[in-house]
Amino acid sequence: MTIAISSEFDGGNIAVISVEDPAAIHLEIESDHQSDFLQWFYFRLSGAKGVDCKLSIDNASRTTYPQGWDGYSVATSHDLNAWYRTPAKYDQQALSWTITPEHDVVYFAYFAPYSLDRHARQLAHWAGQQGVAQERLGATLDGRDFDCLHIGETGGSLVKSARHQIWSIARQHPGEPMAQWWMEGWLNRLLDDSDATSVALRTLADIYVVPNMNPDGSFRGHLRTNACGANLNREWANSSMERSPEVFLVQQRMHDTGVDMCLDIHGDEALPYNFIAGTEGVSNWTEARDQQLIGFKRTLAALNPDFQVEHGYPRNTPNNANLSFCSNSVAQTYGCPAYTLEMPFKDTIDTPRPDVGWSPERCAALGSSFVDAVYLALTDRLLP
Numbered sequence: 001m002t003i004a005i006s007s008e009f010d011g012g013n014i015a016v017i018s019v020e021d022p023a024a025i026h027l028e029i030e031s032d033h034q035s036d037f038l039q040w041f042y043f044r045l046s047g048a049k050g051v052d053c054k055l056s057i058d059n060a061s062r063t064t065y066p067q068g069w070d071g072y073s074v075a076t077s078h079d080l081n082a083w084y085r086t087p088a089k090y091d092q093q094a095l096s097w098t099i100t101p102e103h104d105v106v107y108f109a110y111f112a113p114y115s116l117d118r119h120a121r122q123l124a125h126w127a128g129q130q131g132v133a134q135e136r137l138g139a140t141l142d143g144r145d146f147d148c149l150h151i152g153e154t155g156g157s158l159v160k161s162a163r164h165q166i167w168s169i170a171r172q173h174p175g176e177p178m179a180q181w182w183m184e185g186w187l188n189r190l191l192d193d194s195d196a197t198s199v200a201l202r203t204l205a206d207i208y209v210v211p212n213m214n215p216d217g218s219f220r221g222h223l224r225t226n227a228c229g230a231n232l233n234r235e236w237a238n239s240s241m242e243r244s245p246e247v248f249l250v251q252q253r254m255h256d257t258g259v260d261m262c263l264d265i266h267g268d269e270a271l272p273y274n275f276i277a278g279t280e281g282v283s284n285w286t287e288a289r290d291q292q293l294i295g296f297k298r299t300l301a302a303l304n305p306d307f308q309v310e311h312g313y314p315r316n317t318p319n320n321a322n323l324s325f326c327s328n329s330v331a332q333t334y335g336c337p338a339y340t341l342e343m344p345f346k347d348t349i350d351t352p353r354p355d356v357g358w359s360p361e362r363c364a365a366l367g368s369s370f371v372d373a374v375y376l377a378l379t380d381r382l383l384p
Contacts, residue, residue: 001104006234011113011177013221014043017058022051028059033224037065039269040108040175040221046206048101055108055321060095064223068269069095072346074168075112078103083112085347085357096308108319111345112269112360114142114177116219119212120207122184123147131202135168137249142216146249151190151207164378165321167254168263170234172218172246172326173224176267181360183211183265185367199341201375209255211382233264236329247326254330261374262330262338272349273311274358274366276300277340279331281316292337295382296373304369306362312342337377 007014017026021374025045031038041057060069073085086108087317088097099106133150134253140146142239153163168186170179187209192198201207212218216227224231227241231263235244239251279285297309321328331338343366347357356362376382 001049003045003047003051003053005045007041007043007221009044009266009286010115010117010219011042011109012272013041022048022053025053025055027055027057029057029063030221031091031221032217032225033227035222035225035231037064037222037224037231039065039068039176040110040223041280042107042113042221044105045101046105046155048106049104051101051264052098052100052103054096054098056094056096058094060090061093065138067270068345070270071272071356074200075357077107077109077112078105080107080113081168083109083359084355089209089354098220110175111161111177111358112181114171114180114212114218114360116212116215118182118300119215119218122187123149123211126191127188132191135253137210137253138245138329140216142219142243144215144219145217146246147210148250148253149187149209149211150180150207151202153206164260166205166207166259166261166263167209167250167259167330168207169210169213169250169326170265171211171218172213172264173266173341174212174214174226175223176343177218178267178345178358178360179265179291180362181363181365182343183209183362186370187211187367188364189368189371195371198371201371201378204378205260206257206376208253209246213250217300233266233326234324236276236326237324251278254334259330259334259338260336262327262334262336263370264326264338264340266340266342267345268342269345271311271342274341274343274348275309275312277313277327277342279316279321279328279338281318281321282328282332283319284332284335285318289337292382293339296337296339296377298383299376300369300373303372304366306348306366307369308350329354 069090076086235247239247328337
């Protein structure tokens with residue numbers, strides 16, 4: 001069989017430099033359309049079963065976050081269901097790894113991908129459950145349906161005006177699929193009628209969920225931008241239907257509902273930790289909100305050891321928030337808790353699993369833990 005590299009599929013991204021010699025396969029990551037961002041890769045190797053192969057991404061040092069390659073292992077699968085890690089080496093120029101495939105086809109990715117087909121199937125599954133409505137907010141620049149799930153009343157006695165309005169969004173940056181794997185854990189737990197905490201949370205709140213904020217960028221194999229090269233998490237101060245309809249439409253719906261809490265789910269290329277970035281820089285920040293943020297993080301760390309509170313981004317300086325960011329914009333506009341969760345592309349350094357690294361299953365487990373943390377936040381029972 002002829003050895004081949006291909007990426008012409010949902011989320012694929014790679015450019016082939018040379019593939020003739022399996023011991024010296026040379027590749028490059030392609031940048032987002034109309035943008036200089038590049039880091040995400042996803043491709044398949046075929047025809048190399050039993051052949052010793054060495055693959056090299058030659059432009060690794062020229063990617064957006066080259067520090068992300070230190071200590072990184074490549075997500076690998078032959079069936080697109082089970083993903084494991086292949087150790088890689090970064091020599092400050094190229095990222096390379098060796099493998100002798102046991103199957104005719106093997107896939108490699110920056111992180112386990114989350115396809116638009118799975119996205120559509122999961123939306124349909126969740127929307128079919130009691131108390132869930134699937135709302136079409138509008139369309140993306142590429143003409144894709146842009147949907148939101150509304151999880152509403154499940155038998156509680158609170159009138160809507162007394163219910164909390166919670167928003168959770170993921171994949172503003174399409175090359176961060178761990179955010180959508182997190183969403184599976186969050187939503188599956190929320191909609192479990194046998195789970196007392198989930199049922200109690202749903203009696204207290206209306207919950208709006210956008211599992212994929214950037215379906216165009218996801219399909220195109222982008223790292224951080226939509227179809228026209230807009231970084232959605234820099235559009236919240238000046239969104240438009242012409243450049244960033246995904247943000248514009250969500251902001252419009254948030255205006256209709258109000259927001260009492262917002263969760264914005266992301267991945268960080270360099271840091272081997274799960275952590276939350278707060279919104280301390282907004283002008284309406286208070287000591288009470290600071291203590292709520294600290295309590296939320298401490299509670300989550302107690303619920304799930306994969307989350308920690310020691311490492312993360314520096315605290316924002318007072319009155320210096322960048323309001324083009326989702327969390328800062330929402331926190332400033334609605335005076336509410338707005339948290340950005342960051343998850344690693346690498347393994348977690350404190351709770352390592354070298355065989356799988358930070359994985360879809362671990363993302364989902366962390367998403368599940370947020371049900372407890374949010375419930376405790378709404379009932380004022382966070383750790384001090």
